[in-house]
Amino acid sequence: xxxxxxxxxxxxxxxxxxxxxxxxxxxxxxxxxVHYVPAARQMLAPGMAQPMLNPMHPPLAKELIAASxxxxxxxxxxxxxxxxxFGALAVVxxxxxxxxxxxxxxxxxxxxxxxxxxxMIYVQARIAMLDIFSLGFSLLAIAAFMHGFRSERPHAxxxxxxxxxxxxxxxxxxxxxPLGICIVIIALIRLMQGWRTLFADARPExxxxxxxxxxxxxxxxALCFVVLxxxxxLAAFVPLxxxxxxxxxxxxxxxxxxxxxxxxxxxxxxxxWPSWPLLARPVWFLFDKTAENNVAAIVFLGNPxxxxxxxxxxxxxxxxxxxxxxxxxxxxAVFYFGCWLAWALLPRTLAFLYYYLPAATIASLxxxxxxxxxGMPGWVLWAYVGLAGIGCAVMLPISAAFIGTSMxxxxxxxxxxxxx
Numbered sequence: 394x395x396x397x398x399x400x401x402x403x404x405x406x407x408x409x410x411x412x413x414x415x416x417x418x419x420x421x422x423x424x425x426x427v428h429y430v431p432a433a434r435q436m437l438a439p440g441m442a443q444p445m446l447n448p449m450h451p452p453l454a455k456e457l458i459a460a461s462x463x464x465x466x467x468x469x470x471x472x473x474x475x476x477x478x479f480g481a482l483a484v485v486x487x488x489x490x491x492x493x494x495x496x497x498x499x500x501x502x503x504x505x506x507x508x509x510x511x512x513m514i515y516v517q518a519r520i521a522m523l524d525i526f527s528l529g530f531s532l533l534a535i536a537a538f539m540h541g542f543r544s545e546r547p548h549a550x551x552x553x554x555x556x557x558x559x560x561x562x563x564x565x566x567x568x569x570x571p572l573g574i575c576i577v578i579i580a581l582i583r584l585m586q587g588w589r590t591l592f593a594d595a596r597p598e599x600x601x602x603x604x605x606x607x608x609x610x611x612x613x614x615a616l617c618f619v620v621l622x623x624x625x626x627l628a629a630f631v632p633l634x635x636x637x638x639x640x641x642x643x644x645x646x647x648x649x650x651x652x653x654x655x656x657x658x659x660x661x662x663x664x665x666w667p668s669w670p671l672l673a674r675p676v677w678f679l680f681d682k683t684a685e686n687n688v689a690a691i692v693f694l695g696n697p698x699x700x701x702x703x704x705x706x707x708x709x710x711x712x713x714x715x716x717x718x719x720x721x722x723x724x725x726a727v728f729y730f731g732c733w734l735a736w737a738l739l740p741r742t743l744a745f746l747y748y749y750l751p752a753a754t755i756a757s758l759x760x761x762x763x764x765x766x767x768g769m770p771g772w773v774l775w776a777y778v779g780l781a782g783i784g785c786a787v788m789l790p791i792s793a794a795f796i797g798t799s800m801x802x803x804x805x806x807x808x809x810x811x812x813x
Contacts, residue, residue: 511781
C-alpha cells in the first residue's frame with residue numbers, strides 16, 4: 394500500500410472516531426432529522442406507504458440512513474452513524490485534493506486538518522441530514538477531477554468523477570453544482586483550443602494549455618459528465634420505483650418543483666447567500682436547558698479563525714489566477730466560487746448557512762495555497778493549523794450536545810446579535 398493510501402486511511406479512521414464520540418446525544422430528533430429519519434423508516438416498511446415522505450429530495454442519502462437503521466436499530470446511533478462515515482470521507486477527500494494541487498504530503502494533510510477544524514463538517518457529520526452525504530461524494534469527485542486535470546489521459550479519473558457526482562446529486566440536487574463546474578471548465582478549455590489561443594509567455598503552471606487532453610473527445614465528455622452521472626443518479630431511484638419510468642419522471646418533477654419554488658415560508662434561521670462567507674447568521678440545530686445554568690447546544694456556524702482568514706486567502710488566489718495563471722489557484726477558485734455563487738441563480742428564497750458547506754470546506758485549500766507560497770516559512774502553515782485547532786476546541790461546547798456548556802460561556806461565544 395502506498396504512503397498516500399496509508400495516510401488517507403489514517404485520516405479516515407481518526408476523523409471517524411472523533412465524530413463518533415457522543416454521537417447519540419441527544420437521543421431525540423435534532424433539527425431536520427424530523428423530516429429525513431421518518432422518510433428513511435418508511436423505506437424499511439414491507440410495502441411503500443403513501444404518501445411518500447420527503448419527496449422533495451432524491452432518495453440515496455435517506456436509503457443509506459435506512460440501511461443504518463436496519464443495521465444498528467431505530468435509535469440515535471442508527472440515524473446518525475452513516476453521516477459520520479461521510480464526514481470522515483469528506484476530510485479524506487480534501488487530503489486527496491491537496492495531493493493533486495500541492496504534490497506534497499505536508500500541505501495535503503494540513504488542508505485536511507483545517508477542513509476538519511472548520512466546525513462545519515463536525516456538526517453536519519453528526520446529524521441525520523442529507524448535506525454531508527452530498528458533500529462526501531462531491532469532494533471525492535472533485536479530487537478525482539483535480540488529479541485528472543493535468544493528466545494527458547484523464548479518461549478514467551474523469552469517469553470516476555462523473556459517477557461520484559451522480560451519487561452526490563442522488564443525495565441532494567446541490568451535488569449538480571460541482572458537476573456543472575467541471576463541464577464549464579472543459580467547455581472553456583475546448584473553446585480556447587478551438588480559437589487556437591496561445592499565451593505569449595506560456596509557463597508550465599498555466600491552467601490553460603493548447604495541448605491539454607488532446608485525446609479526450611466529445612464522446613468522452615458526454616460519457617464521463619452526462620451518461621455516467623445520469624446512470625448513478627437514476628440507480629438510486631430503483632429501490633423505490635423499480636424500473637417504472639413514469640414514477641421516476643414524476644419524482645424528478647416533484648424535486649424540481651420544490652427546488653425552484655419561491656412560495657416557501659420564512660424560517661427563523663434562514664440567511665441569504667451573500668452573508669454566508671461572513672458567518673452572519675448561524676443555524677441553531679439544538680438548544681436545550683439541562684440544568685439551572687447549563688445548556689446543550691448545537692450551533693451550525695463555522696470556525697471564524699478559518700473562514701474569515703479564508704476570504705483574504707481567496708482574494709490572493711483570485712489574483713494569482715489572473716496575474717500568474719496558476720492551474721492550482723484556478724481550480725481552487727472555480728470550485729469555491731462555483732459552489733457558493735450557484736445558489737445566487739436559484740429563485741428559491743429559503744436558504745441556510747449550511748448550503749455554504751461545500752465552498753467553506755474547499756476554502757481550506759485556499760488557506761494552504763497562500764500559507765505555503767514561496768518565501769513563506771514552513772512553520773507558518775503549521776502554526777495556523779494549530780490556531781484553527783484551538784478555535785475548533787473553543788467552539789466544541791456549542792458544536793456537540795454531549796459536552797454541554799454554561800449560559801455564560803454560550804453568551805461569550807455568541808459574538809454578534811445576529812448569531813442569537
